Amino acid sequence: MSLYELFRSKGPSGFGYGSTAEQVTEGVSLGGKTFLVTGCNSGLGQEVLRVVALRGGRVVGTARTQEKAKAACDGVTGQTVPLACELSDPTSVKACVAEVKRLGLRLDGIICNAGIMGVQTEQCFGYEKQFFTNHIGHFILVTGLLEQLIDTGRVVMLSSDAHTMAPKDGIQFDDLAGTAGQADMSSYGHSKLANLLFARELARRFAGTGKTANAVHPGVIHTNLGRHTNRVFMFFFGLLGPLVLKSVQQGAATAVYVATHPSVATRSGEYFADCNVAKASAIAGDAVMAKRLWDVSEQIVAGLPH
Numbered sequence: 001m002s003l004y005e006l007f008r009s010k011g012p013s014g015f016g017y018g019s020t021a022e023q024v025t026e027g028v029s030l031g032g033k034t035f036l037v038t039g040c041n042s043g044l045g046q047e048v049l050r051v052v053a054l055r056g057g058r059v060v061g062t063a064r065t066q067e068k069a070k071a072a073c074d075g076v077t078g079q080t081v082p083l084a085c086e087l088s089d090p091t092s093v094k095a096c097v098a099e100v101k102r103l104g105l106r107l108d109g110i111i112c113n114a115g116i117m118g119v120q121t122e123q124c125f126g127y128e129k130q131f132f133t134n135h136i137g138h139f140i141l142v143t144g145l146l147e148q149l150i151d152t153g154r155v156v157m158l159s160s161d162a163h164t165m166a167p168k169d170g171i172q173f174d175d176l177a178g179t180a181g182q183a184d185m186s187s188y189g190h191s192k193l194a195n196l197l198f199a200r201e202l203a204r205r206f207a208g209t210g211k212t213a214n215a216v217h218p219g220v221i222h223t224n225l226g227r228h229t230n231r232v233f234m235f236f237f238g239l240l241g242p243l244v245l246k247s248v249q250q251g252a253a254t255a256v257y258v259a260t261h262p263s264v265a266t267r268s269g270e271y272f273a274d275c276n277v278a279k280a281s282a283i284a285g286d287a288v289m290a291k292r293l294w295d296v297s298e299q300i301v302a303g304l305p306h
């Protein structure tokens, strides 16, 4: 398939690789609805914030600091609520949860977008930093906000096709500190597998209710995500990106589609890419591993300093 054909291709949803967040929400009114998006100050999260607000939704935009969240929210037209949520700091995440509750915000959707990549030698509270930030931070946030989610609320996890780069046997329950020194991208893939398994297990827990949980691969997009990775690679990535990769507008489309589009209202436990249901790795469908990850995550959170 040529690049031209790829960008024009459409799946059963009527959208595809080249669809933008604005296109997938054309005619969708989000008036009266409230969505929370993490990492609203950069890349895909910033576009999610902009487009959901453009369609009339109120957006609780979170960033590492209140200043960053406010600057991002001030930069868009529409109703926004800026909040600090530093995912590697459980106290900050819990404060964010408490503030959403204090403000009495009922959420139609939670879009777990924030993430880091390429810091595999660092740890938080003794856990590998990407696993802690991308998964545990969002685990605390989402489980803390479940009561705020409306009966038909949707949780969307930004995973990645990089979940296939996780170790072959999946979540490394015996080495969540990452001390075995996984190869480049493997620990990032591990954290993205955790995002996917979390969505699967949450969907299982939501079964029989109107609430849904799904994971998405946004595509490959030149954003700030590569800031901790190889500089030479990122230089060429930056040069070639606009020619061959998705734009940020296209990269935000799948998350916005899954969080807001009426046709996805009852889909749950799925993995989406290019605004259509996609195939994840076999291990990402391992329900036993997903349940174990949930249980272990609860234990991790319970063991953190209060």
Ligand SMILES: NC(=O)c1ccc[n+]([C@@H]2O[C@H](COP(=O)([O-])OP(=O)(O)OC[C@H]3O[C@@H](n4cnc5c(N)ncnc54)[C@H](OP(=O)(O)O)[C@@H]3O)[C@@H](O)[C@H]2O)c1
Binding pocket: 038, 039, 040, 041, 042, 043, 044, 045, 063, 064, 068, 085, 086, 087, 088, 112, 113, 114, 115, 116, 117, 133, 158, 159, 160, 161, 217, 218, 219, 220, 221, 222, 223, 224, 225, 226
């Ligand atoms: N870009 C891609 O090709 C691609 C592909 C597959 C999946 N994804 C996923 O898409 C999501 C968005 O990535 P992006 O490409 O938009 O990257 P980005 O431009 O780097 O944005 C990431 C966002 O996450 C925030 N963040 C990072 N660490 C955080 C922490 N400890 N606490 C709170 N927020 C934190 C960043 O805040 P600061 O700016 O303050 O650091 C930023 O707002 C990520 O989950 C990523 O894994 C991206």
